[in-house]
Amino acid sequence: MLYVILIVFSISGIHGYTDTKVRRFKDDFLFGAATAAYQVEGGWDADGKTESIWDRFLHSHPELIPDGRNGDVAADSYHKYQRDVEMLRELGVDHYRFSISWNRILPTGFTNNINEKGLEYYDNLIDELLKYDIQPMVTLYHFDLPQTIQDLGGWANPLSIQLFEEYSRIIFERFGSKVKYWITINQPNSICVEGYGGKRAAPGIGSSGIGDYLCIKNVMMAHAKAYRLYQKDYKPKYKGSVGISLALNWADSVNNNTENVEATDLYREFTIGMYMNPIWSNEGDFPPSVKKRVLERSLEQGFTKSRLPELNAEEITLLKGSADFVGVNHYTTVLISKSEKQYPSPSIEDDMGVEITFRTEWKTSQSFWLKSVPYGLYKMSIHINKVYDYPPVFITEHGWSTKKVLKDSSRAKNMREYLHALLLAIEDGTDVMGYTAWSLMDNVEWTAGTSERFGLYQVDFDSKEKTRTARLSALVYKRIIEQRIIEHDWKPKNLNISITRSKKNVRVDL
Ligand code: BGC
Numbered sequence: 001m002l003y004v005i006l007i008v009f010s011i012s013g014i015h016g017y018t019d020t021k022v023r024r025f026k027d028d029f030l031f032g033a034a035t036a037a038y039q040v041e042g043g044w045d046a047d048g049k050t051e052s053i054w055d056r057f058l059h060s061h062p063e064l065i066p067d068g069r070n071g072d073v074a075a076d077s078y079h080k081y082q083r084d085v086e087m088l089r090e091l092g093v094d095h096y097r098f099s100i101s102w103n104r105i106l107p108t109g110f111t112n113n114i115n116e117k118g119l120e121y122y123d124n125l126i127d128e129l130l131k132y133d134i135q136p137m138v139t140l141y142h143f144d145l146p147q148t149i150q151d152l153g154g155w156a157n158p159l160s161i162q163l164f165e166e167y168s169r170i171i172f173e174r175f176g177s178k179v180k181y182w183i184t185i186n187q188p189n190s191i192c193v194e195g196y197g198g199k200r201a202a203p204g205i206g207s208s209g210i211g212d213y214l215c216i217k218n219v220m221m222a223h224a225k226a227y228r229l230y231q232k233d234y235k236p237k238y239k240g241s242v243g244i245s246l247a248l249n250w251a252d253s254v255n256n257n258t259e260n261v262e263a264t265d266l267y268r269e270f271t272i273g274m275y276m277n278p279i280w281s282n283e284g285d286f287p288p289s290v291k292k293r294v295l296e297r298s299l300e301q302g303f304t305k306s307r308l309p310e311l312n313a314e315e316i317t318l319l320k321g322s323a324d325f326v327g328v329n330h331y332t333t334v335l336i337s338k339s340e341k342q343y344p345s346p347s348i349e350d351d352m353g354v355e356i357t358f359r360t361e362w363k364t365s366q367s368f369w370l371k372s373v374p375y376g377l378y379k380m381s382i383h384i385n386k387v388y389d390y391p392p393v394f395i396t397e398h399g400w401s402t403k404k405v406l407k408d409s410s411r412a413k414n415m416r417e418y419l420h421a422l423l424l425a426i427e428d429g430t431d432v433m434g435y436t437a438w439s440l441m442d443n444v445e446w447t448a449g450t451s452e453r454f455g456l457y458q459v460d461f462d463s464k465e466k467t468r469t470a471r472l473s474a475l476v477y478k479r480i481i482e483q484r485i486i487e488h489d490w491k492p493k494n495l496n497i498s499i500t501r502s503k504k505n506v507r508v509d510l
Pocket of ligand 1: 036187190247397438445
């Protein structure tokens with residue numbers, strides 16, 4: 001490839017060189033795109049669907065959304081799923097990751113009333129994907145708990161474990177024969193730390209240091225139960241793979257001072273180890289350093305035992321090995337230093353005792369927390385290889401936010417650089433099954449509404465049709481999928497995109 005200019009940035013402190021070697025994604029490497037039910041579907045009360053915690057939260061707190069757009073209509077994928085599949089065919093992807101809305105299937109939250117209309121919607125979407133040999137990757141839970149279950153305490157109540165298992169059985173029964181890739185739960189840490197610890201994400205409980213830890217245990221157990229259920233009753237027939245998607249961002253120490261390096265280790269255990277350890281470590285359980293720290297602080301605060309609930313021997317065994325792959329959602333990197341700040345007590349911030357900053361030279365997206373630091377993906381991959389012995393990885397999300405703009409060169413650049421970092425991680429032994437771009441299209445970015453755009457396709461939310469238009473990054477992604485290499489200086493002639501995935505030209509044989 002003559003005009004291929006590869007690797008213009010150097011990954012500092014890793015390979016320590018700028019090279020021009022052409023690295024390829026293997027033919028069986030899967031490329032896909034992702035969305036989540038609340039963020040794209042709309043139809044929030046259509047055909048029997050009832051209120052989820054995000055419906056309740058954003059209906060009650062419109063003041064939190066800068067542009068006022070909640071998920072009531074969103075990109076209207078509930079009615080426009082055929083256009084969504086057409087976009088996937090334009091991109092030429094191998095898989096589509098989407099989530100199922102629990103409330104669409106079980107309007108009461110419980111199994112006493114199964115909504116056929118809700119099942120039909122996903123059946124139609126799955127069939128439309130399979131027609132073009134695009135593999136559905138189904139997330140059972142992406143943040144939208146039925147409000148009825150929240151009214152009983154939600155994920156802070158251990159009853160949620162059984163309820164999730166029952167809901168999962170209904171989904172596996174109905175779609176098991178068609179779906180080969182499953183994600184039980186998306187980002188336990190966001191569900192629990194933001195939703196139960198904090199107040200600015202649904203359900204907004206604000207019980208940091210207590211509610212967040214109760215939630216983490218229950219969400220992890222719910223995952224393990226659903227995994228075991230699939231293993232026992234569905235895997236023998238359908239041979240699918242089941243994973244969990246974790247928010248695995250990277251954290252570097254601000255400098256080499258011992259106290260900062262130690263603080264960074266502890267932070268990684270709170271954000272990575274807390275979720276990886278129970279499933280992928282030899283011993284199982286939450287990380288020893290986290291258990292020790294929360295116990296110490298709890299006793300100092302006058303509690304009689306740790307605020308972090310224990311996993312008993314049976315629970316440890318159930319969790320250990322309960323995933324066929326780790327779904328990695330990787331977006332950004334932070335810098336950590338030890339903090340002497342007085343955080344509210346008790347709280348997870350106080351338990352961690354760190355300060356989070358960013359390097360000023362890191363390029364910022366439209367989201368204040370999201371910086372472009374490609375080496376973070378490389379370092380995070382090497383970290384989990386080292387600590388958890390090379391678990392199979394599926395990148396289930398990576399993305400970049402912009403304003404509403406079609407020529408999104410910053411997204412194209414970010415994607416190329418991160419995919420390059422991924423190729424380096426693969427070269428150094430990381431076992432990566434595939435990559436999933438977040439997001440197929442602009443959507444409701446939770447409390448940010450539509451003020452932060454993550455789509456490869458722009459959505460015109462003001463139009464009745466919710467018109468979708470390919471961005472520059474869609475063409476760049478399509479080209480990467482076709483060529484299987486990264487061409488940093490390739491430019492499309494225009495932003496026209498045509499379908500390349502028809503029923504006949506099936507490239508990947510799964
Ligand atoms: C979540 C998505 C979200 C994205 C960008 C991920 O952590 O799974 O729902 O839109 O981040 O913030």
